[in-house]
Amino acid sequence: MAKRTIIPFGPQHPVLPEPIHLDLVLEDETVVDAIPSIGYIHRGLEKLCEIKDFNQMVYVIERICGICSFGHGWGASASIEGAMGVEIPERAEYLRTILHELSRIHSHLLWLGLMADAFGFESLFNHCWRVRETVLDLFEKNTGGRVIFSICKAGGMRKDISNENLKEMADTLNELKAEIKELTDVFINDASVQNRMTGVGVLTKEEAIELCAVGPTVRGSGVVQDLRLTGNHGVYHELGFEPVVEEAGDCMARTKVRIREVFQSIELIGKAVAKIPDGPVDCKVPKTVDGEFAIRMEQPRGEAFYYAKGAGTKFLKRMRVRTPTNINVPALVKMLGGSDLADVPVLVLTIDPCISCTER
Amino acid sequence: MERIPAVQNFESVEVSDLISKVADFKAEGYRLVQICGVNLDDDTYEILYSFDKDHVLTNLRLDIAIGTEVESITGIYWAAFVYENEVHDLFGVKFNHSALDYQGTFFKISEETPWKPKK
Amino acid sequence: MILIVLVVAALLCMIITDRLGFFKFGRTILGSISKKTACRMYPVVPREWQERTRGSVSIDGPNCIGCGICANVCPTNAIEVDKAEGKWTIHRMQCVQCSACVDNCPKKCLTMENQYTIPDVVKIVDTYDIPAKAAKKASDGAAAPAETDGDLTCADTCIFCGLCVKACPTDAITVDRKEKLWKVDTEACVKCGACIDKCPKKSLSFGGTAPAASTAPAAAAAPVKKSIAAVDEEKCIYCAACENECPEDAIKVDGTEWKLDEEKCIGCEACVSVCPTEAISMKEV
Missing domain, CATH: 3.30.70.3270 (Alpha-Beta Plaits)
Incomplete structure (x- = not known):
């Protein structure tokens, strides 16, 4: 038997400025086992529901993550609305869908850049983030924030976005398509990129289901699992939504899922902008929350779970958020087994980890 | 516009039935979505197990008195270790026969079981 | 001469590597040489803030x-x-x-x-x-503006519609229509005046002399229903703003039908003030 070595990876690592620690058990250069360890920055945001009322809780939950902050704000609002039994106006649902898809584009472009950085393709990283800047500018123009939007509230949206601005957003994104295509072609066709990703970290369909993985991680393994199909949140069922699925199950497949989702999101925004009805964007909500409600959202990184339990006052008894990275960690551990040490950074990034999300 | 509200499906379960119930779910092809602890009052916890099949959510509600030990489901769903360790570290619920037990070191927090009610 | 050879050689290398599947990014990189920089020379070129930017x-x-x-x-x-x-x-x-x-x-x-x-x-x-205000019990509040002098009071024109309760940001007001009771929690009241703006009968004021119905069920002040709402169907756009505003749920807007439960209507005129097309007026009973 080869001699075993344990190499610590993180919580401070050049490729991933996020606090996850992995104990990698190596035989020669091959990883045979990995023990994940998180919890360096547990913030206890869920517990804040005891001293912050439900309106303030939406702002708090939004700050769980800087990338999918809109999705978190929406999830928190939707679970509170569900517990109250409030139905929000149609235009608000459309606006939420549009902004959510916009943040998916922003998240995936960010991820593509980080992925390029993980295998040492610095200039590709810079260009991905240059394109992403346009999306952030759209966010700032329409919501007032580049990262934290604070536009969602229990009962709808805090501000309306005018139809002209929505049209302009769709046009800008259409113009952006060519630039994104130029970059994503490099990911798909360049031989040096393929050497780092094709056949690396294969997660079979059975394993993906067994490990309860979510999001692009599981869709890259050929499993049709996308919460947007349910129509429980947003207006996806009105826009003719088809989930993006790739069969191969390796890093390349997961990258392709995300690349195709970027273009799909642009299409969805275009369709939503064409169909959005006029009307109010918010409705009155009761001053207290009673009852409980669980809802799941398809976020850029995968399924997120929100659970609100009211106590008959303006404070919630429990606000639970289960973020996608939380449940993709077991899948990551599985992928790491049998991989090369040099591939570990690529594999860690392939699940699109957001450790700060996980440590609510 | 036609809305499809999220199905709210909550079933109560006893500590003794938990493992057989979860094993049934696994056999029927359910996916584990999450486990979360809720502090009901000074004496009771509620542990919510959520499962998904074909995008429909089913929740098992387990009401336990503080101090009750619960059988771990990591033998059935290995991925449950992230939640069980979380509930253990924050609420102090003990899970027996866990496949991957961090013994309170999963979360590096300054005080032990911060979300357990202080009497 | 040497320069030309070098350039040609470099281009050849690029084409060959591109064919082999390497250096797919070359075109983008060469293209961006001729473009303007993506970054802004920050302190020299200031950032332009959007109208909605939350600064x-x-x-x-x-x-x-x-x-x-x-x-x-x-x-x-x-x-x-x-x-x-x-x-x-x-x-x-x-x-x-x-x-x-x-x-x-x-x-x-x-x-x-x-x-x-x-x-x-x-x-x-x-x-x-901000304008200083003497503490509640202190009598010599010099800087206090006259209009917010004294506690919130309700005159006997009150019809107990409850719109003030809805408008109150601090839940300081309680109204019971059956008991004809109007009460304010002076501790919780922050004297913002939101209720005064909302009151359809203009019965609310700060430091008013009318003892209001706050203490005793004012039999004399019992509102006599004089008028109820009526809609001009030519003007009505069926937006249901009145339905949302009505404190008594007397109005139902369904599709292109505007219905009033005449029993429930208390004649508060709240619907009149919210109607965007001025379609509602009060008619005598």
């Missing part, structure tokens, strides 16, 4: 009534209001620019500027002067 909160001090709602809704406890001293304080580092205070200010004296505060090496705390 920093500013206050129009003289208009502030020190109600403290902004401090209550702030999710990060960044705002402190000292009514007695007349000070409004914001901890700039703590503020997360969520704009909740701006949305909830009953006097609209807070605004969200689209400029950020200037970076500094210490945590900035800004304090602004």
